[in-house]
Amino acid sequence: MLEMRHIVKTFGKNVTAVDDVSLSLSQGVVGLIGHNGAGKTTLMQMIATLTRPTGGQILFQGVDIVKKPEAIRRRIGYLPQDFGVYPNLSAMEFMQYFAALKHVRDPARIRHLLEMVNLHEQAHRPASTFSGGMRRRLGIAQALLNDPDILIVDEPTAGLDPEERLRFRHLLSELGFRKLVIMSTHIVSDVESMASRLAIMRQGKLIAFETPDGIVQQARGRIWAAQVGNDNYDALRARVHVLHAQRQGGVVNVRIAHPHLPCDGAQPAEPSLEEALMEQRYALNQTPELAA
Structure with a gap:
């Protein structure tokens, strides 16, 4: 589904954020692990076509998305770490706004997603009154509006209470049965319970791509x-x-x-x-x- 070939991203003359990363990914949950500054967010932004690699290729179903970003943009959902909401909009209005941006014209799709993330009873509340966990769930709902093949989530459970974290894990784990979910996190228990593979980055390099059991075995x-x-x-x-x-x-x-x-x-x-x-x-x- 998604293949990265020798991806490099440099900033200025001396900063290499991603250094010769090659990966081939299919359906399932992939945990992207690494310390701050390891290159995780930069790599995800390149997959989401928010920034261009300095070198290498990213292929989605065989098409180079660096040259043809439109090939993936309608098939991808993205939840950044710092996901903001429009405080004066309700959850329903927020979803309707993003549905218009993504050319989704099915009102039933919005209702279904709000039910899936357990926000249907709060659909008409202002988003400014939502907890951090509710905002993250609203973020996932908007990322799924276009029924993407690839879902990218950056630190999705950061700052959530234990109950919200469990609910979020369950949701992402279920999505991984039929989609490719790429999730970066510092919380090992998140990937331990969800991820089928771990991509471990260090100083911009991919140092391991293994199952959780394989990492433990080593x-x-x-x-x-x-x-x-x-x-x-x-x-x-x-x-x-x-x-x-x-x-x-x-x-x-x-x-x-x-x-x-x-x-x-x-x-x-x-x-x-x-x-x-x-x-x-x-x-x-x-x-x-x-x-x-």
């Missing part, structure tokens, strides 16, 4: 659990990468990322996805050519 044998005395904890932390520490009385229960036995008494532990991602970052930091 970390097995490199995550350890140990119990150390309070007096020995600082010395341990100075020489190994401690992922988690919890004090209980005179001892500290620790989880450690290390390629070998990190200390006496440590036992191999089954990694969580979050621990596996942290171990991967730790391992890259130990590799000079990748950390540079």
Whole structure:
């Protein structure tokens, strides 16, 4: 469905935001993972044709959208991280406005989408009275107006309460059964429960494209659990990468990322996805050519 070939995006002479990224994506939820400045948002903006790559090709169903952006614009839905609403418009009026912009003339489509995101009972309330979660759901509804093949969402659950986050996860997960959903996030539990594949970026480069289970598998044998005395904890932390520490009385229960036995008494532990991602970052930091 969507193929990226050696995508590069530079700003000015010295800033490379995306550095030779190649990916081939089909239906499902793809989690785009990386620290701030890794290039996630820039990559999504290029897919959405909001900015042009400096080099490379982006193909949608075989058509180069850099040369022919109209080939994808009617087949894409986009929810940016900072999604604003018009405060004087109700949810229904907001949707009607965007429907006109997207040449959607079916009123039933608007009602259906408001029901799908559970806003039908608030359809005539001013958007200015909505919570952050309600605004994000309204943003998803407008992104789906044109029934897109590709849905791009940037940090969709940032700032949401746990109930809103669960509702949002369920909605995106269901959409992934019939569409390509590209989602960037810092919240590992979001991609753990939804994503079929993870695209991990670091300093503009794609360093891994793997299933969540595959990422965990790579970390097995490199995550350890140990119990150390309070007096020995600082010395341990100075020489190994401690992922988690919890004090209980005179001892500290620790989880450690290390390629070998990190200390006496440590036992191999089954990694969580979050621990596996942290171990991967730790391992890259130990590799000079990748950390540079």
